Amino acid sequence: MARIAVIGAGTGAMAAAARLAVAGHRVTVYERTETYGGGVRRLVRDGFGFDTGPGLLHLPAVYRDLFVKTGKEPLERCVELTQVDPASRHVFADGTAVSLPNASRAGTVSALDDALGPGAGERWAAFLNRARDAWDRSRRPLLEEPLPADVGPFSRDPYPAPRTGLLRRSARTLAEVGRRELGDGRLAALLEGYALAYGLDPAAAPPSAAVLPYMEQTFGTWYVRGGMRALADAVYERCLARRVAFVFGAEVTGVVEEDGRAAGVELADGRVVDADHVVAGAPVPALYRDHVVAWERQDAWPRFQTGVATGRVTVCLALRGAREEGAAHRTVVHSADPAGERAALAGGGPPCGRPTVVVLRPDDAGLRPDGDHEAVTVTATVPAGDPGAPGDPWGAEGAAEAFADRMVEAAAAAVPGLRERLLWREVRTPVHTEEETGSRRVPGPALAGGGGAYLPAANAAPLPGLYFAGGWSHPGGGLAHAGMSGALVAGLVVEGADFRGSR
Numbered sequence: 211m212a213r214i215a216v217i218g219a220g221t222g223a224m225a226a227a228a229r230l231a232v233a234g235h236r237v238t239v240y241e242r243t244e245t246y247g248g249g250v251r252r253l254v255r256d257g258f259g260f261d262t263g264p265g266l267l268h269l270p271a272v273y274r275d276l277f278v279k280t281g282k283e284p285l286e287r288c289v290e291l292t293q294v295d296p297a298s299r300h301v302f303a304d305g306t307a308v309s310l311p312n313a314s315r316a317g318t319v320s321a322l323d324d325a326l327g328p329g330a331g332e333r334w335a336a337f338l339n340r341a342r343d344a345w346d347r348s349r350r351p352l353l354e355e356p357l358p359a360d361v362g363p364f365s366r367d368p369y370p371a372p373r374t375g376l377l378r379r380s381a382r383t384l385a386e387v388g389r390r391e392l393g394d395g396r397l398a399a400l401l402e403g404y405a406l407a408y409g410l411d412p413a414a415a416p417p418s419a420a421v422l423p424y425m426e427q428t429f430g431t432w433y434v435r436g437g438m439r440a441l442a443d444a445v446y447e448r449c450l451a452r453r454v455a456f457v458f459g460a461e462v463t464g465v466v467e468e469d470g471r472a473a474g475v476e477l478a479d480g481r482v483v484d485a486d487h488v489v490a491g492a493p494v495p496a497l498y499r500d501h502v503v504a505w506e507r508q509d510a511w512p513r514f515q516t517g518v519a520t521g522r523v524t525v526c527l528a529l530r531g532a533r534e535e536g537a538a539h540r541t542v543v544h545s546a547d548p549a550g551e552r553a554a555l556a557g558g559g560p561p562c563g564r565p566t567v568v569v570l571r572p573d574d575a576g577l578r579p580d581g582d583h584e585a586v587t588v589t590a591t592v593p594a595g596d597p598g599a600p601g602d603p604w605g606a607e608g609a610a611e612a613f614a615d616r617m618v619e620a621a622a623a624a625v626p627g628l629r630e631r632l633l634w635r636e637v638r639t640p641v642h643t644e645e646e647t648g649s650r651r652v653p654g655p656a657l658a659g660g661g662g663a664y665l666p667a668a669n670a671a672p673l674p675g676l677y678f679a680g681g682w683s684h685p686g687g688g689l690a691h692a693g694m695s696g697a698l699v700a701g702l703v704v705e706g707a708d709f710r711g712s713r
């Protein structure tokens with residue numbers, strides 16, 4: 211039995227902790243805040259409840275696997291999972307709207323034809339076929355196996371150019387894929403919306419980001435009753451059931467090294483805790499600086515997602531009046547100024563004046579005081595900004611509220627009578643995300659292509675005995691991806707460097 215110190219109680223780290231405990235190790239999680247879940251939080255006020263982090267789940271198989279491997283009770287007995295149908299409604303800048311069914315290729319094609327004109331569905335389907343090629347080529351080696359020492363093959367983009375017509379030259383970015391291959395600004399906006407939701411700037415993201423809409427439209431969109439925090443609760447409970455110990459209010463400031471390997475952690479209060487292995491599930495800068503970058507070439511930096519500069523603003527809206535029958539769970543209201551939105555994300559300055567917003571309206575009695583009220587969240591991907599820097603978009607007084615006004619204005623396209631129904635609102639910016647996770651930024655999933663710039667840190671650090679889990683490490687951020695990182699780290703600790711991924 212080895213002693214394992216885990217840094218942070220985010221979902222990736224907890225997934226690793228539960229698996230390691232089942233393998234017979236003594237696992238203790240050191241968490242700097244007073245609760246678990248990292249960015250997966252719930253705001254509760256006056257009988258209303260809101261997910262302030264992710265609100266939907268993709269690839270629930272990752273958590274099903276975690277629950278199967280760590281105990282008798284399957285995931286579905288611990289949380290109530292429902293498919294979201296329609297998976298999303300889209301309102302484009304010209305006012306056109308379309309509802310896309312959950313995980314139905316034929317239904318999506320006919321919905322797009324009906325809303326955007328004949329041929330739109332077929333063009334989207336042809337694009338999804340190329341996205342499926344990219345998914346098939348990269349899924350196992352990129353998502354389900356540890357990152358190999360030679361990441362060269364992942365620097366090439368697996369998204370293929372169309373085989374016919376004038377488009378045989380491969381696109382260089384996802385935005386270019388949309389422009390060149392979809393033949394309709396609204397389809398391009400649809401595509402870009404998927405990238406934005408993962409915090410990616412479509413003008414910079416590689417074409418392989420096409421796997422994101424493929425993944426959602428193929429494997430479906432899921433909701434956890436009670437909100438996504440219920441999933442974090444269930445993972446935490448599973449950890450406790452496997453005798454994982456948690457120490458809250460315990461910030462880790464460094465890793466102890468002895469004889470060339472990790473031998474424990476140092477806490478902010480000066481305590482030192484011995485361990486045989488250390489799993490870092492948080493972006494502790496010193497760990498990355500001292501134990502990764504110093505060991506490798508400087509040009510390895512992009513592998514640690516230092517290029518990720520986006521975060522989220524979430525506006526929680528408490529509304530009077532019942533949610534209307536048949537309202538879409540998720541509506542994406544696309545920006546009327548996509549170029550401005552991309553420029554703002556690339557420049558890192560003030561956020562776009564008219565952002566793309568994702569409006570979530572779960573039909574969940576547990577999140578509202580009664581049937582005459584509704585809880586709605588509105589989220590936008592924004593520049594994360596640098597604390598204290600002169601151009602910090604979230605430092606100036608009133609900046610967040612002014613931006614929230616514009617988000618609510620956009621959300622009115624998804625919620626009838628929104629302004630008249632508003633009781634109160636709370637605005638959460640990247641400053642809140644930093645309080646909850648340690649970083650203003652929300653890392654995105656690992657992607658092939660882009661010269662390797664979208665590959666996060668490998669799970670096994672160059673310092674023996676030190677491992678990285680969670681969104682800042684392979685295979686990147688997002689609930690599903692972070693859950694996969696937990697499985698990979700547990701496999702590496704238990705089976706050693708020969709571990710080649712779950713079979």
Ligand SMILES: Cc1cc2nc3c(=O)[nH]c(=O)nc-3n(C[C@H](O)[C@H](O)[C@H](O)COP(=O)(O)OP(=O)(O)OC[C@H]3O[C@@H](n4cnc5c(N)ncnc54)[C@H](O)[C@@H]3O)c2cc1C
Nearest residue numbers: 218220221222242248249264462492648680681688689692
């Ligand atoms: C606002 C927001 C919106 C999001 N939207 C989506 C979405 O739509 N879809 C999706 O899939 N994902 C989304 N995510 C991302 C998703 O929540 C995460 O990728 C996922 O929860 C995995 O998180 P993690 O394991 O990397 O840990 P994190 O959630 O980053 O948590 C890290 C934990 O480590 C702790 N910690 C940090 N430093 C230290 C230290 N020095 N010592 C001890 N503890 C430390 C933190 O306090 C925190 O508890 C969103 C995140 C946020 C914040």
